[in-house]
Amino acid sequence: MWKEGREVRGxxxxxxxxxxxxxxxxxxxxxxxxxxxxxxxxxITGKAGFTxxxxxxxxxxxxxNTPIQLWGANVRQTGRRQFGRAxxxxxxxxxxxxxxxxxxxxIPTGLGSKS
Known part of the structure; x- marks a missing residue:
């Protein structure tokens, strides 16, 4: 997958x-x-979230066995709620x-330490 502007493609x-x-x-x-x-x-919009x-x-x-094109985008945000389409x-x-x-x-900034 790769980023194209505010969309993800793959x-x-x-x-x-x-x-x-x-x-x-x-x-x-x-x-x-x-x-x-x-x-x-x-x-990629800086807004990670749970499904x-x-x-x-x-x-x-x-x-x-066939190339499948993928597209996805965050289309709207309202407070903590994010809406996407793919x-x-x-x-x-x-x-x-x-x-x-x-x-x-x-969004996690790094991995936690092993306890």
Whole structure:
């Protein structure tokens, strides 16, 4: 994944390890990728947060062994609440999209010490 302005973009190819329905990516994997993508979109705006809700629309099968384009952005903030949108595309067609609500939290500045 990489940052483009206030958006996060990426490309991924899912191997058969991530299969759900025949020749398609498992919906749970898609959800996990969206959660991570939207979290990164929050972080680049300086507003990390915990996932409050994540709503996914599975529009068509997301194929295995095919380049999948990822897009995500923090689209609005209200107090500690951050709202994001994301999409997965294959050859320009949306295979899945997501909307998420994240609750703001302090961004860690480093790793803690081992006790």
């Amino acid at each position: 490309e991924v190819i899912f191997s058969p390890t991530y299969a759900g329905p025949p020749d398609s990516v498992h919906g749970g994997i898609i959800a996990a990728v969206f959660d991570e993508l939207l979290s990164m979109a929050n972080i 409050g809700t994540l709503s996914i629309k599975y529009r068509r099968k997301t194929p295995l 999409e997965m595309r294959v050859n320009g067609e949306v295979t899945a999209s997501a909307e998420g609500l994240f609750i703001g939290a302090a």
